[in-house]
Amino acid sequence: MSICMAGIDWKSANMDKREAFSFTGSQVEHLCRTIAQASGAAGCVLLSTCNRTELYLSGAGDLQPDALLCQAAQAEGAQTLFTVRRGRDAARHLMRVSCGLCSQILGEDQIVSQVKRAYAMAHEAHTTDAVLSQLFRLAATAGKKSRTQVRLSAAPLSVAGQAVALIEQKLGSLRGTRALVIGNGEMGRLASSLLAARGCQVTVTLRSYRHGQTIVPAGCRTIAYDERMSLVPQCDILLSATTSPHYTVTKSDLEGMEQIPYVVCDLSMPRDIDPDIRGLAGVSTFFDMDSMGGRDAHVNIEDRQQVEDIIAEQMQELERWDSYRRALPRMEELRALLSQRIAEDYALEQLTAGEQAETAEKMQAAARLAADKAAQWMLAGMQNQLDERALEACREAILRKAPQLRDRSMI
The missing domain is CATH 3.30.460.30 (Glutamyl-tRNA reductase, N-terminal domain)
Known part of the structure; x- marks a missing residue:
């Protein structure tokens, strides 16, 4: 492969x-x-x-x-x-x-x-x-x-879910807390929805708003991205999840603020939030992608095996496809050789002797087409059973009976 x-x-x-x-x-x-x-x-x-x-x-x-x-x-x-x-x-x-x-x-x-x-x-x-x-x-x-x-794990099945679970562990109940979520992409929306579902007052940043196109998670407020820092001092939780190549929050953005969020969470790669803010007074907890923990080891063996069986099934399908793909050139050459063999065995020129030239030519063309189609259908019907060794055996069997075709064979 x-x-x-x-x-x-x-x-x-x-x-x-x-x-x-x-x-x-x-x-x-x-x-x-x-x-x-x-x-x-x-x-x-x-x-x-x-x-x-x-x-x-x-x-x-x-x-x-x-x-x-x-x-x-x-x-x-x-x-x-x-x-x-x-x-x-x-x-x-x-x-x-x-x-x-x-x-x-x-x-x-x-x-x-x-x-x-x-x-x-x-x-x-x-x-x-x-x-x-x-x-x-x-x-x-x-x-x-x-x-x-299959459901492999009882734990949250997303990074956003794991992040919210960690925040909840740190703060206890999230009811009545306030969060600023920077980013309204897939990850940001999911985190916002999960926070809001736990009673958190969530505000989401938007770079632009298009009626009927911009999706805002239910129960969440919005603020313009450029105004985000004005809301930071009022929040207990600051979470950023964008695809920006630059920081959305720097250390200097937070320095000098009377109050900064207790929990800061960065769910971006590359990072959204300057990791140096860990050293600022007031930031009790800083989460990033490396803080999300490892895989859940408590997985039912039967569930894992069920997934492995699904993978094995798709791998078999891929290998069958790949085997057929690789065999196609040889099968095409074998089809042409088999068609030639049939045509020569039946001496089409002799069978059409006495016919007018145009009629004889059409009869011979029709016979060759029929032989070619027969060979094609036969090989197509066996495509999942014919590996390269089987194709080689077919070739040799044909050429033993018609050695005159050997020089013309490209197989």
Whole structure:
């Protein structure tokens, strides 16, 4: 299977190291094109989330995904941070990722949509091919099935859920507390909704508002992004979750304030909030992505096995597809050889002797077409049973009976 990947995640590196490999959507599309052109890979998909960055490549040759990603991200020398997988191991890893088995929050809900989005961005960049298309389609199917058929953990199934649970542990009841959530993307909206559901008074920042298009979580107030700092002194909780490449809150923003939030939570990669605010008086607790804890170890063995079975089923489908894809050229050549054999066995020229030239030509063409179609249908009917050894055996059987065709065979 002509697939390889290199990945860095929450297990292999802390935020300081992962930040260099965190990319926005537009950066992902640009890097896909850059890496595909530099490597000559047939396909290139880059998955970049809060807790992982993984590069998937397809194509012949000795591709080095770790070196290519480091070069594209201008982080040469960081290859040791990456785990490289090839072939079946690379494919199975993506399926495990899509099912949430590799997530910091085991079984998290967002990862399957992130896998789909990574493929969609690569498709927009025109860096996908049949191999990666099939792999990501089946990985998404595995992820969807695992969500609907199995619940791996009783713990929160999202980073936002885990963050709110940690905040609640720190503050006790959230009823009556006040929170400012910077960012109204998927993560920000989810965190806002979870806080509001616990009785917290939540205000969400908006960079712009479009009637009928901007989604504001139920029960939440809004404030313009540029006015965010005016509300900070009134809040117990400050949470930021944007895709901004720059800090949304710096240490200097908070210095000198009479009151600053008791709990600060940064759910972004790269960071939204200057980590140096940890040293400010008044900040009791600072959470970031590395504070979310590890995977839930208390998982029912049968539930985990059910997910592994789903992955195995999709892997079998991928391998059947790959085997058929690789056999197609040989099957096409075998079809042509079989059609030739039938045509020569029946001496079509003799069968049409005495007919007018035009009629004879049409009869011979029809007979060859019939022979060709018969060979095509026969091979198509056996496509899932014919491996390369079986195809080679078919070839030799035909040529033993018609050695005159051997020189014409390209198989």
